[in-house]
Amino acid sequence: MGLLSKTNLLPVLCCFCLNLTVAIDTIRSSQSINDSEYIISNGSVFKLGFFSPENSTNRYLGIWYNNISVFTVIWVANRQKPLKDSSGILTISKEGNLVVLNGQAEIFWSSNVSNSVTNSSATLGDFGNLVLQVDTTGLVLWESFQHPSDTLLPKMKLSTNLRTDQRIQLTSWKSxxxxxxxxxxxxxxxxNIPEIFDWKEGHPYWRSGPWNGQVFLGIRNWNPLYRTRFIVVDDKQGAVFETFTDSDVLHLSRVVLDWQGNGLLTYWDDGKDDWEVVHKNPEDECDFYGTCGAFGICDLLSSPICSCLRGFEMKIIKEWNRGNWTSGCVRRTPLQCERMNNSIEEGKADGFLKLEMIKVPDFAEWSNHVNKEDCRKQCLENCSCVAYGYYTGIGCLSWSGNLIDLRQFSVGGSDIYIRLANLEFEEERNLRVIITITVTIGAIAIASTVFFFWRWMARKKRGNMPNCPLTTMKGESNESLLFDFLNDVKLQDLPIFNMEELATATNNFDMANKLGQGGFGPVYRGKLHNGQEIAVKRLSRASGQGLEEFMNEVALISKLQHRNLVRLLGCCIEGEEKMLIYEYMLNKSLDAILFDPVHQKLLNWRKRFNIIEGICRGLLYLHRDSRLKIIHRDLKASNILLDQEFNPKISDFGMARIFGGNEDQVKTKRVAGTYGYMSPEYAMRGLFSEKSDVFSFGVLLLEIVSGRRNTSICDEEQYLSLAGLAWKLWNDDNIMALVDLTIWDPCFQMDISKCIHVGLLCVQELARDRPNVSTIISMLKSEILDLPTPKQPAFMERQIASNIELTQQGQIRFSICNITTSTVNGR
Known part of the structure; x- marks a missing residue:
């Protein structure tokens, strides 16, 4: 009888082991899985088993996505007690708990359910939730969604219950x-009002601002996926939870708290075969909690980024001068009620200063059933109330004590009313009178100065003096003028290097450290004494560019900060030497890799598309999002630098120009740039605008997709430019023939075809037909699905651009196959 039992048991055990490695989603009280086994959710979305993180031999029980190529763990059981070998076992104990044991049956993790049961099972669901329940009744004893690691999934909740002091929150990995x-x-x-907080070691690191029923008011550029919706439920009695849903059940999205404290909203992009980050917090310096201290406000477009609210002054000036603003600001003039309490003469009533597009401060107090006017009155009558605001979906909020974590948005944000003493408003009225008088006198003085300067310039021209913006006056040297100019660029924000320091860093400008040669002059690699690697751009005396371009680049790039623009670290001006010092880019310029038969294989399609998107983001910042509207005028592959991760950074702003607030197009007599990348209206008539950069971007996009230089097509039939070749293949319905063979993959055909389509739209002859950069980004992200049909590109045939003669100031000829940076004087 015993033998028969064993014989019958053997097939059962074999079946069980087979099913564990194939498709079962449940562990029952009589079962277990060892280190090499796993279970898979019913729809094959998630897998549970043992794993080792990258660069680690420790073993953990975890849950990860089953059907994507990037190994992505969403939950870990024995986080604090890793297994040191592969002897781990997951089973259900006799008390009904899920437990992780090692080879010696020591418990390394337990679900710690206090109620003992004998017939429990654990099931992994398709939403990523591991649920331990009683088999007979279905009563849930424990679930992984109630004990998250670093990841929030759809239908999962973050919650706080002040009555029971229970919290469900994400915790980052250590590394x-x-x-x-x-x-x-x-x-x-x-x-009070629900807010999301990111804490670092228990202290606020970032916060979302209050929830208004639709969005969190303090999140800048909030642009979640159209199918992802966040929900916050508040019972107004101390219990709040937040979750998010995804309307597409096949769509993978998640919120992850990475080990550096960044909260990332991501979704799986099948086209890129990777996770795409939709939103990140904190996003910039002003996002960090309390950067500017009490009554300080952070504005990313200001320099420095922190300032005191009107009516307040720096508390510790020395710290502010050192760039440490956390001491904050103090009120300059006491409020009326403060004066009354101190038995001083009453004076006039306090007023409120309206601040617009603000991230409202922390520690708001909510008042129910109060309208906007009552909200103001309620604050005015309460001496401890220092600010108030009224918000749709929330109602009346007021603040007492210090105002912490204020920031200024350029778009979005909310209004807040700051309480100030009446004297502050009187000073404003007096200041307006002074400003009016000053402006009037200043306008007269400027007009007089311009008139006399014009007369002086006219006499100078009659004397055949050169017409140069750096012409010296009364014996002043160009170097003196340059230093005067740099003083206007705020030298405290732009470090000055000395020649000796740079000579040491570059081994006396050794040719072995030379990275390349541009129109400006040679560029050298160097290393400062602190170990930081730099790129030194040295103005050549023989350069076609000069002091004007040098000054222009310093003036522009010192005011710009964006992850897709190269960062200027400083400059050097000593005698005849003029140098710019940049962050060093490990992978040099795009052309050095893209057009090299050996190295171009490093740029697969995903990396090329990332480069295309990065260039777009940099251009969008220059054209629309920076405080200055800037046209680059020399966008090309050699001016796109690549960092260690092949992220692109736009460089070389020597030709760039600032546009006025109402300017859409400017005409110049001095056409500067690179033929092949110039738009027709700029090359022929000197007209440039945002659409000039778009044309250059279109050429660059076609180069990235094809792996060919725009100027390398010398022997093609009909002498076509790269845009002309793309147009011909487009009309022949053979556009894939343009694609670089090293990136060709049928999986990416639609994305590649879309990029070529966008490139052709960018190189159309008429500027009005070309899309702007924000539209290009929407096209590339497939937010715009129906793209317009492109029209014939400009400069389709090479002869149009290959023999340009300008006779007014001498002849200049160009060979389309040997073009570098050129300066052309317009007719």
Whole structure:
């Protein structure tokens, strides 16, 4: 009888083992899985088993996505107690708990359910939730969604219950190779109005601003996926939870708190075969909690980024001068009620200063059933109330004590009313009178100065003096003028290097450190004494560019900050030497890799598309999002630098120009740039605008897709330019023949075809037909699905641009196959 039982048992065990490695989603009380086995959710979305993080031999029980190429863990059980070998076992104990054991049956993790049961099972669901329940009744004993790691999934909740003091929050990994609990945690704060907080070691690191029923008011550029919706539920009695849903059940999206404290909203992009980051917090310096201290406000477009609110002054000036603003600001003039309490003469009533497009401060107090006017009155009558605001979906908020974590948005944000003493408003009225008088006198003085300067310039021209913006006056040297100019660029924001320091860094400008040669002059690699690697751009005496371009680049790039623009670290002016010092880009310029038969293989399609998107983001910043509207005028592959991760950074702003607030197009007599990349209206008539950069971008996009230089097509039939060749292949319905063979993959055909389509739209002859950069980004992201049919490109045939003669100031000839940066004097 015993033998028969064993015989019958053997097939059962074999079946069980087979099913564990194929498709079962449940572990029952009599079962277990070892280190090499796993279970898979019913729809094959998630897998549970043992794993080792990258660069680690420790073993953990975890849940990860089953059907994507990037190994992505969403939950870890034994975070604080890793297994040191592959002897781990997941089973259900006799008390009904899920437990992780090692080879010696020691418990390394347990679900810690207090109620003992004998017939429980654990099931992995398609939403990523591991649920332990009683088999007979279905009663849920424990679930992984109630004990998250660093990832929030759709239908999962972050919650806070002040009545029971229970919290469900995310906790970061300690490092990419160590899933133990790190320094950061994210959860929902329920003190008054619901807000999401990111804490670092228990202290606020970032916050979302209050929830108004639709969005969090303090998140800048909030642009989640159209199918992803966040929900916050507040019972107004201390219990709040937040979750998000995804209307597409096949669509993978998640919120992850990375080990550096960044909250990332991501979705899986099948086209890129990778996770795409839709939103990131904190996003910039002003996003960090309390950057500017009490009554300080952070504005990313200001320099420095922190300033005191009107009516307040720096608390500790020395710290502010050192760039440490956390001491904040103090009120300059006491409020009326403060004066009354101190038995001083009453004076006039306080007033409120309206601030617009603001991230409202922390520690708001909510008042129910109060309209906007009552909200103002309620604050005015309460001496401790220092600010108020009224918001749709929330109602009346007021603040007492210090105002912490204020920032200025350029778009979006909310209004807030700051309480000030009446004297502050009187000073404003007096200041307006002074400004009016000053402006009037200044206008007269400027008009007089312009008139006399014009007369002086006229006499200078009659004397055949050169017409140069750097012509010296009364013995002044160009170097003196340059230093005067740099003083206007705020030298405290632009470090000055000395010649000796740069000579040491570059080994006396050794040819072995030379990275390349541009129109400006040679560029050298160097290393400062602190170990920082730099690129030194040295103005050549023989350069076609000169001091004007040098000054222009310093003036522009010192005011610009964007992850897709190269960062200027400083400059050097000593005698005849003029140098610009940049961050060093490990992968040099795009042309050095893209057009090299050996190295171009490093740029697969995903990397090329990332480069295309990065250039677009940099251009959008220059054209629309920076405080200055800037046209680059020399966008080309050699002016796109690549960092260690092949992220693109636009460089070389020597030819760039600032546009006035109402300017859409400017005409110049001095056409400067690179033929092949110039738009027709700029090359022929000197007209440039945003659409000039768009044309250059279109050529660059076609180069990235094809792997060919625009100027390399010398022997093609009909002498076509690259845009002309793309147009011909487009009309022949053979556009894939343009694609670089090293990136060709049928999986990416639609994306590649879309990019070529966008490139052709960018190189159309008429500027009005070309899309602007924001539209290009929407096209590339497939937010615009029906793209217009492109028209014939400009300069389709090479002869149009290959023999240009300008006779007014001498002849200049160009060979389309040997073009570099050129300066052309317009007719």
């Amino acid at each position: 990419p190779s160590d899933p133990s609990i790190g320094s950061f945690s994210v959860g929902i704060d329920a003190r």
